[in-house]
Amino acid sequence: MERIMDHLAHERSKAQFSVEEMKIIWAGSLHAFQVSDRIARLVASDPGFRKDNRAVLSRKELFKSALRKAAYVWKRINELALSEEEASWLRFYVDELAYAYIHWGMFVPAIKGSATEEQQQKWLPLANNMQIIGTYAQTELGHGSNVRGLETTATFDQETDEFIIHSPTLTSSKWWPGGLGKVATHAVVYARLITDGQDYGVHGFLVQIRSLDDHFPLPGVTVGDIGMKFGSGAFNSIDNGFLRFNHVRIPRNQMLMKVSRVTRQGKYVESNVPKQLLYGAMVYVRQIIVADASIALSRAVCIATRYSAVRRQFGPPHEDENGKGVETQVIDYKTQQSRLFPLLASAYAFRFVGEWLKWLYTDLIQKLEANDFSTLPEAHACTAGLKSLTTSAAADGIKECWKLCGGHGYLSSSGLPELYAAFVPACTYEGDNIVLLLQVSRFLMKTISQLQTGKKPIGTTAYMAHVEHLIQCRCTVQKAEDWLNPSVILEAFEARAIRLSVACAENLTKFATPLQGFSELSPDLVEAAVAHCQLIVVSKFIEKLQQNIEGNGVKQQLETLCNIYCLNLIHKHLGDFLSTGSISPKQASLASDQLRSRYSKLRSNVIALVDAFNYTDHFLGSVLGRYDGNVYPKLYEEAWKDPLNDSIVPDGYHEYIQPLLKQQLQNARL
Numbered sequence: 001m002e003r004i005m006d007h008l009a010h011e012r013s014k015a016q017f018s019v020e021e022m023k024i025i026w027a028g029s030l031h032a033f034q035v036s037d038r039i040a041r042l043v044a045s046d047p048g049f050r051k052d053n054r055a056v057l058s059r060k061e062l063f064k065s066a067l068r069k070a071a072y073v074w075k076r077i078n079e080l081a082l083s084e085e086e087a088s089w090l091r092f093y094v095d096e097l098a099y100a101y102i103h104w105g106m107f108v109p110a111i112k113g114s115a116t117e118e119q120q121q122k123w124l125p126l127a128n129n130m131q132i133i134g135t136y137a138q139t140e141l142g143h144g145s146n147v148r149g150l151e152t153t154a155t156f157d158q159e160t161d162e163f164i165i166h167s168p169t170l171t172s173s174k175w176w177p178g179g180l181g182k183v184a185t186h187a188v189v190y191a192r193l194i195t196d197g198q199d200y201g202v203h204g205f206l207v208q209i210r211s212l213d214d215h216f217p218l219p220g221v222t223v224g225d226i227g228m229k230f231g232s233g234a235f236n237s238i239d240n241g242f243l244r245f246n247h248v249r250i251p252r253n254q255m256l257m258k259v260s261r262v263t264r265q266g267k268y269v270e271s272n273v274p275k276q277l278l279y280g281a282m283v284y285v286r287q288i289i290v291a292d293a294s295i296a297l298s299r300a301v302c303i304a305t306r307y308s309a310v311r312r313q314f315g316p317p318h319e320d321e322n323g324k325g326v327e328t329q330v331i332d333y334k335t336q337q338s339r340l341f342p343l344l345a346s347a348y349a350f351r352f353v354g355e356w357l358k359w360l361y362t363d364l365i366q367k368l369e370a371n372d373f374s375t376l377p378e379a380h381a382c383t384a385g386l387k388s389l390t391t392s393a394a395a396d397g398i399k400e401c402w403k404l405c406g407g408h409g410y411l412s413s414s415g416l417p418e419l420y421a422a423f424v425p426a427c428t429y430e431g432d433n434i435v436l437l438l439q440v441s442r443f444l445m446k447t448i449s450q451l452q453t454g455k456k457p458i459g460t461t462a463y464m465a466h467v468e469h470l471i472q473c474r475c476t477v478q479k480a481e482d483w484l485n486p487s488v489i490l491e492a493f494e495a496r497a498i499r500l501s502v503a504c505a506e507n508l509t510k511f512a513t514p515l516q517g518f519s520e521l522s523p524d525l526v527e528a529a530v531a532h533c534q535l536i537v538v539s540k541f542i543e544k545l546q547q548n549i550e551g552n553g554v555k556q557q558l559e560t561l562c563n564i565y566c567l568n569l570i571h572k573h574l575g576d577f578l579s580t581g582s583i584s585p586k587q588a589s590l591a592s593d594q595l596r597s598r599y600s601k602l603r604s605n606v607i608a609l610v611d612a613f614n615y616t617d618h619f620l621g622s623v624l625g626r627y628d629g630n631v632y633p634k635l636y637e638e639a640w641k642d643p644l645n646d647s648i649v650p651d652g653y654h655e656y657i658q659p660l661l662k663q664q665l666q667n668a669r670l
């Protein structure tokens with residue numbers, strides 16, 4: 001036991017940089033670090049937030065436990081008079097999915113984004129004080145990605161000045177909204193607005209669905225839980241629900257009227273803001289999900305890295321600090337490094353691009369407030385594309401981390417199966433990842449077609465202004481070290497991205513209609529979108545390194561991580577880079593040489609680099625990822641806690657094992 005604890009301490013002593021300074025870089029600022037650190041400790045030390053083994057709880061127990069914690073979170077927020085920032089850290093570190101995520105993450109933002117000032121004054125205080133609990137009811141049984149295809153209707157009745165909300169078919173039943181099944185009292189419901197016999201498409205409506213007295217559904221409302229989901233703990237603590245309306249009446253002023261409104265006379269009036277603002281809550285959440293992807297991936301990487309330093313298999317006998325013969329740490333196998341270190345680098349890359357995206361979103365909101373809608377298309381493309389890229393990579397990465405831990409990774413007590421099960425739906429919710437990439441490609445094709453009209457591309461597409469150069473330039477790498485030059489990397493990624501996009505744009509012209517072309521070429525368009533999004537991540541990582549980064553050795557570590565992130569992408573997408581002529585086969589081979597050398601450089605720092613995430617053992621929830629590396633005794637201890645070990649002889653022995661054994665014995669004696 002002592003030996004293993006010493007082992008991680010030895011790993012930490014090898015670090016070539018200041019972990020404390022890196023913690024601040026990871027958190028984003030000294031202030032963010034201090035607040036999150038304080039709240040993380042507060043949560044970890046409060047028995048009310050203890051994490052039981054969720055995998056062994058029944059659905060009802062799990063759900064009730066999540067309700068208890070959500071209520072306790074609210075109590076502590078009020079008792080401690082926490083600020084909004086502190087409260088969201090508290091919810092984050094409690095790490096139990098519950099209705100509050102949707103209430104704060106979607107219901108409240110939908111009201112803020114789509115309701116008029118007057119409507120906000122009425123509804124926000126109720127929501128902010130949790131006098132009502134809300135959900136976001138958009139998806140239907142028959143319609144998810146295609147929002148324009150939603151069937152629920154909201155028909156204006158001029159006589160009573162009300163909307164009649166109705167589910168005309170089974171497929172129009174709302175299906176999936178979190179917190180809807182058993183908890184929410186209200187919902188922002190997306191429905192087709194019909195007035196004067198005309199269908200004006202999908203709009204948002206605030207609908208009360210349960211009584212605030214006895215919690216029963218209101219007349220005309222049928223509501224329930226959609227059933228168990230993948231993974232034993234994970235998302236099963238949330239009541240994703242179904243909802244059907246039978247001519248439910250709401251006052252006219254419960255239509256969210258910032259984008260358009262219906263007058264007392266039933267006239268549909270558009271405002272001067274783009275109708276896409278109705279989708280504003282999705283833009284907001286997609287941006288948060290990018291940050292969440294870096295967190296989920298970094299948790300898995302932290303577990304796999306610490307465990308890989310503790311775990312020993314095969315190898316020439318080494319001597320430990322006490323001169324005792326030991327096997328090789330699995331982290332020293334080059335295959336382990338080539339699977340693990342790019343994930344560590346990705347966690348950092350996603351953190352920085354998430355930080356930038358938060359800035360882009362804040363900037364968008366400021367512009368929208370000043371009636372400047374010019375950056376909305378780019379913000380939509382960036383949030384959609386980066387949500388897709390980072391969640392797909394994080395979900396794959398978490399799965400890889402569990403395999404990197406061998407058999408023990410498959411145990412619930414490793415924390416990895418639940419982490420995976422809880423994260424993988426991020427590839428689907430808030431927009432299926434492929435559907436979102438197709439949105440990005442549409443934006444790219446539009447930008448390319450506008451190049452011909454002389455319109456200057458801005459923001460993340462600014463590189464497209466150099467299309468003529470990027471289409472024909474040759475990569476200048478001659479030796480492996482040349483790959484450490486950021487401008488060389490950037491140009492290779494820009495050349496690959498633009499060449500894939502231009503090829504798509506050219507091929508699209510060969511089809512009878514753009515629609516037909518988009519449909520036939522959609523796999524290529526998705527690849528072009530991925531290349532563009534990877535370029536954004538690469539360029540934001542490089543930009544981060546150009547900032548003033550303090551702390552002993554911190555910048556050097558980030559440079560190594562950035563190199564690994566970029567070179568590994570080249571390695572993984574070599575087909576694109578070679579087929580577009582962005583690099584040559586010889587340069588590809590030099591990139592691989594450089595990548596190997598970066599792994600060696602990073603090796604002695606990896607434990608400290610995952611320590612910089614500053615995750616408490618409580619938050620990590622993993623025996624394999626413990627800070628002290630005391631893995632084996634704790635695995636043994638956890639095994640004893642399994643309900644099967646409550647009794648020496650299992651329940652069922654007398655009914656099923658004993659008779660079988662007896663029968664077989666008798667048969668043998670005959």
Ligand SMILES: CCCCCCCC/C=C\CCCCC/C=C/C(=O)SCCNC(=O)CCNC(=O)[C@H](O)C(C)(C)COP(=O)(O)OP(=O)(O)OC[C@H]1O[C@@H](n2cnc3c(N)ncnc32)[C@H](O)[C@@H]1OP(=O)(O)O
Pocket residue numbers: 097101102104105106136138139144145146147148178276277279280282283285288289292376377380428429430431432435436439442443
């Ligand atoms: C909730 C808490 C969050 C915290 C997260 C932390 C992690 C915590 C972990 C767990 C919590 C889990 C919570 C999960 C909650 C999940 C909720 C949901 O899933 S809600 C439902 C989400 N649904 C979708 O995302 C549907 C996806 N579909 C669409 O968005 C659209 O239909 C479409 C795919 C974009 C298609 O649109 P289409 O082109 O067909 O048509 P239009 O709609 O008419 O668009 C025309 C033009 O508008 C542009 N556009 C589209 N969307 C937007 C947008 N959002 N913003 C700005 N502009 C947009 C589109 O590009 C077109 O432009 P042009 O090409 O004409 O210029």
Ligand SMILES: Cc1cc2nc3c(=O)[nH]c(=O)nc-3n(C[C@H](O)[C@H](O)[C@H](O)COP(=O)(O)OP(=O)(O)OC[C@H]3O[C@@H](n4cnc5c(N)ncnc54)[C@H](O)[C@@H]3O)c2cc1C
Pocket residue numbers: 102136137138139142143144145146175176177178235240425428429430431432433434435438522
């Ligand atoms: C855990 C979880 C929580 C959720 N929470 C909420 C919530 O709170 N509120 C809410 O309203 N919704 C919620 N959702 C629903 C979610 O937003 C939808 O599942 C999502 O938008 C995808 O839609 P879909 O499931 O209908 O998939 P579909 O659109 O049916 O996709 C199925 C397949 O078809 C493909 N596909 C679809 N369209 C195209 C296309 N145009 N081109 C190429 N391929 C295409 C997709 O790539 C996918 O492979 C949640 C979902 C999950 C899993």
